[in-house]
Amino acid sequence: MNLNPLILEIKNLKAQINENEILKDLNLEIRKGEIHAIMGPNGSGKSTFSKVIAGHPAYQVLSGEILFKGSNILNLDPEERAHLGIFLAFQYPIEIPGVSNEDFLRLAYNSKQKFLNKPELDPIEFFRVINEKLQLVDMSPVFLSRNVNEGFSGGEKKRNEILQMILLDSELSILDETDSGLDIDALKIISNGINKFMNQDKAIILITHYQRLLEYVRPNFVHVMQDGKIIKTGGPDLAKELELKGYEWLK
Amino acid sequence: MNNQSNKILNSNITKLVNQPYKYGFSTVIEKDIIEKGLNESIIRLISKKKKEPKFLLEFRLKAYKKWKEMKSPEWGQLKFSEINYQNIIYYSAPKIKKKLNSLDEVDPELLKTFEKLGISLTEQKRLTNVAVDAVFDSVSIATTFKEELAEHGVIFSSISEAVHDYPELIEKYLGSVVPIGDNYFSALNSAVFTDGSFCFIPKDVKCPLELSTYFRINDQKSGQFERTLIVAEKNSQVSYLEGCTAPQYDNNQLHAAVVELVALENADIKYSTVQNWYTGNEYGQGGIYNFVTKRGLCAGSNSKISWTQVETGSNITWKYPSCLLVGNKTKGEFYSVALTNNYQQADTGSKMIHVGKKTRSRIVSKGISAGTSKNTYRGFVNISNKAIGARNYSQCDSLLIGNLSNANTFPFISVQNPTARIEHEASTSKIGEEQIFYFLQRGISIEKGIELMISGFCRQVFTELPLEFAAEADRLLTLKLEGSVG
Numbered sequence: 159m160n161l162n163p164l165i166l167e168i169k170n171l172k173a174q175i176n177e178n179e180i181l182k183d184l185n186l187e188i189r190k191g192e193i194h195a196i197m198g199p200n201g202s203g204k205s206t207f208s209k210v211i212a213g214h215p216a217y218q219v220l221s222g223e224i225l226f227k228g229s230n231i232l233n234l235d236p237e238e239r240a241h242l243g244i245f246l247a248f249q250y251p252i253e254i255p256g257v258s259n260e261d262f263l264r265l266a267y268n269s270k271q272k273f274l275n276k277p278e279l280d281p282i283e284f285f286r287v288i289n290e291k292l293q294l295v296d297m298s299p300v301f302l303s304r305n306v307n308e309g310f311s312g313g314e315k316k317r318n319e320i321l322q323m324i325l326l327d328s329e330l331s332i333l334d335e336t337d338s339g340l341d342i343d344a345l346k347i348i349s350n351g352i353n354k355f356m357n358q359d360k361a362i363i364l365i366t367h368y369q370r371l372l373e374y375v376r377p378n379f380v381h382v383m384q385d386g387k388i389i390k391t392g393g394p395d396l397a398k399e400l401e402l403k404g405y406e407w408l409k
Numbered sequence: 410m411n412n413q414s415n416k417i418l419n420s421n422i423t424k425l426v427n428q429p430y431k432y433g434f435s436t437v438i439e440k441d442i443i444e445k446g447l448n449e450s451i452i453r454l455i456s457k458k459k460k461e462p463k464f465l466l467e468f469r470l471k472a473y474k475k476w477k478e479m480k481s482p483e484w485g486q487l488k489f490s491e492i493n494y495q496n497i498i499y500y501s502a503p504k505i506k507k508k509l510n511s512l513d514e515v516d517p518e519l520l521k522t523f524e525k526l527g528i529s530l531t532e533q534k535r536l537t538n539v540a541v542d543a544v545f546d547s548v549s550i551a552t553t554f555k556e557e558l559a560e561h562g563v564i565f566s567s568i569s570e571a572v573h574d575y576p577e578l579i580e581k582y583l584g585s586v587v588p589i590g591d592n593y594f595s596a597l598n599s600a601v602f603t604d605g606s607f608c609f610i611p612k613d614v615k616c617p618l619e620l621s622t623y624f625r626i627n628d629q630k631s632g633q634f635e636r637t638l639i640v641a642e643k644n645s646q647v648s649y650l651e652g653c654t655a656p657q658y659d660n661n662q663l664h665a666a667v668v669e670l671v672a673l674e675n676a677d678i679k680y681s682t683v684q685n686w687y688t689g690n691e692y693g694q695g696g697i698y699n700f701v702t703k704r705g706l707c708a709g710s711n712s713k714i715s716w717t718q719v720e721t722g723s724n725i726t727w728k729y730p731s732c733l734l735v736g737n738k739t740k741g742e743f744y745s746v747a748l749t750n751n752y753q754q755a756d757t758g759s760k761m762i763h764v765g766k767k768t769r770s771r772i773v774s775k776g777i778s779a780g781t782s783k784n785t786y787r788g789f790v791n792i793s794n795k796a797i798g799a800r801n802y803s804q805c806d807s808l809l810i811g812n813l814s815n816a817n818t819f820p821f822i823s824v825q826n827p828t829a830r831i832e833h834e835a836s837t838s839k840i841g842e843e844q845i846f847y848f849l850q851r852g853i854s855i856e857k858g859i860e861l862m863i864s865g866f867c868r869q870v871f872t873e874l875p876l877e878f879a880a881e882a883d884r885l886l887t888l889k890l891e892g893s894v895g
Contacts, residue, residue, distance in 0.1 A: 212850050213849075214846055215842070215846070216842070235849070236846060236849035236850055237849045237850075237852050237853065237854055240849065240850055240851060240852035241852050245850075246850050248847070248850075251847070252843045252844055252847050254844055254847065254862065255808070255836075255838040255862070255865070255866065256808075256838075256862055256863075256864075256865030256866040256868070257861050257862055257865045258865070261861060261865075262851075262853075262861070265851075265853050265857060265861060266851035266852055266853055269851070269852040269853050269854070269857070270852050273852065305865075322851065326851070326852070
């Protein structure tokens with residue numbers, strides 16, 4: 159039994175978008191040092207769950223609580239949640255025209271440094287930091303000069319998300335279908351990055367459809383989400399069972 | 410995207426973009442003003458007040474006659490109520506009791522006004538490497554560094570003074586690039602223009618200073634009709650910048666300027682504009698109607714004219730800085746950033762007319778539309794049958810901020826010989842909710858995020874501005890796009 163401190167507590171969470179209730183009484187507890195996988199059929203509310211934790215303005219929380227390291231974050235802006243240590247790797251990372259990846263990454267890094275009252279880095283100092291992280295996800299420095307996600311392949315976009323996760327060193331990372339659309343080599347690279355990044359002070363939520371990722375990144379818990387609720391929780395074996403039997407079996 | 414978040418996004422961006430207009434104050438000053446309305450006797454009166462030679466009065470009257478026969482162009486993507494030309498004052502000047510001998514005699518209110526605008530005219534504080542001609546309503550108030558420039562043979566003065574001091578140059582070049590009847594607004598300007606700047610760079614001289622004119626509309630009912638003429642003789646070089654602001658009034662004011670550039674053999678003219686006229690309020694009331702004709706003639710071979718504009722102001726912008734590439738191996742360039750917000754409408758672009766052999770032109774246009782504004786690029790590239798080996802490259806990029814703004818691109822290309830090489834690239838991108846959320850999720854504030862996107866988008870154009878003003882342009886855009894976001 160892991161008795162590390164709780165990093166995330168979600169209590170009776172209900173949330174909607176466009177007056178459409180998606181999350182219906184969701185409960186979850188995550189402790190430091192844990193990896194949780196959330197699986198579930200399309201439309202069960204997995205992506206909504208990740209956006210609500212990150213504070214996307216399109217979603218409204220109707221009731222319930224989200225506690226991050228013991229304090230309620232529901233009234234915080236997305237950037238404040240990011241500063242506190244919540245990271246979301248997007249399912250569909252968006253292209254940002256005219257902004258180089260290097261500038262973007264440095265600005266994100268320095269925003270966090272500033273929040274932590276640490277010195278901000280100039281481009282040369284930053285290059286040293288980022289160069290080291292690039293190797294962890296097997297990316298060439300050339301890609302720093304390209305615009306954020308512009309013209310990136312699906313795999314490059316996902317690797318860029320993992321790079322940002324490693325760079326910002328957040329305590330809680332939510333990976334929304336980071337594995338989908340990846341070939342086996344890219345999946346290995348990304349899994350490797352995640353495993354090197356993970357330690358006892360952090361927690362990761364993997365949202366995925368496939369058991370495949372979980373062979374490389376071993377979760378402590380697997381949850382099944384359906385209709386805005388977690389309907390079953392188990393160990394890694396639950397994922398294998400789902401792969402064989404599908405979700406219908408749980409009904 | 411859902412409506413609720415749409416609303417949040419739009420209000421965030423609106424707050425960000427709606428910085429109060431810093432230059433909206435007006436100056437109380439004793440004025441020499443004539444009755445509103447336009448007719449032949451008004452034109453004679455203006456000419457008389459300015460003690461003009463006969464050729465200029467004739468120029469004006471001929472233009473007025475043409476203008477009366479013409480119709481206001483309707484092809485622009487612009488919607489505005491009809492302008493009542495009889496309701497405009499065509500001459501308004503601060504009262505000056507006697508001829509000024511030095512800046513010390515300029516009304517301190519005027520000096521203060523320009524001081525407040527960040528344009529210092531006094532000896533101690535003026536920019537050390539920029540000569541400024543300050544135009545207030547209808548007349549030029551002061552021109553700095555005149556003597557210093559004269560040592561190099563460079564003439565830089567108000568066009569009214571130039572009419573008296575160098576009538577032969579004015580008569581030769583005025584209307585030589587933009588003919589009187591070229592278009593409705595150039596005809597109007599030719600009839601009633603009151604002041605503007607004149608620059609003459611003699612043969613083999615590289616102008617030692619940046620030249621700059623600062624236009625200020627102050628009076629509520631007057632229009633501003635300035636005329637700028639720049640002549641660069643063989644092997645000469647000049648860089649010129651114009652800036653403009655106006656007070657905040659709830660009626661629309663008309664600004665119809667004409668700028669003519671003449672580059673002789675091997676000459677190089679760089680003309681930059683930072684336009685910040687009052688845009689009107691957030692409901693679209695007030696603001697300047699900006700109808701401007703700017704054209705450069707590359708008359709001599711190997712000459713080059715480069716236009717750079719940063720257009721952030723005005724309720725309506727109608728402006729197409731153009732190059733007539735007549736000499737062989739001449740080069741025309743147009744770099745533009747046009748930012749529109751709220752109910753602003755901009756229809757702007759360039760014309761490149763290739764006549765000479767091996768002529769080259771380059772158009773880089775960046776349109777940014779926010780709020781419910783409308784931003785249109787309109788371009789015309791014409792390669793005549795004589796322009797053997799001509800080349801053009803055009804790039805038009807539009808950036809939409811929010812979901813209610815509008816961008817159009819109308820490139821028109823006409824090629825009459827097979828040796829020409831034309832390239833056209835266009836793109837449209839959007840700063841929407843998802844991009845902003847991406848920035849926020851990475852801990853970057855909305856202001857920083859938008860600033861980064863805008864400056865990245867405009868970089869190609871800003872690098873073309875004279876160094877002294879690149880920072881100013883960056884600041885101006887940031888000013889318009891920064892603010893506290895709740």
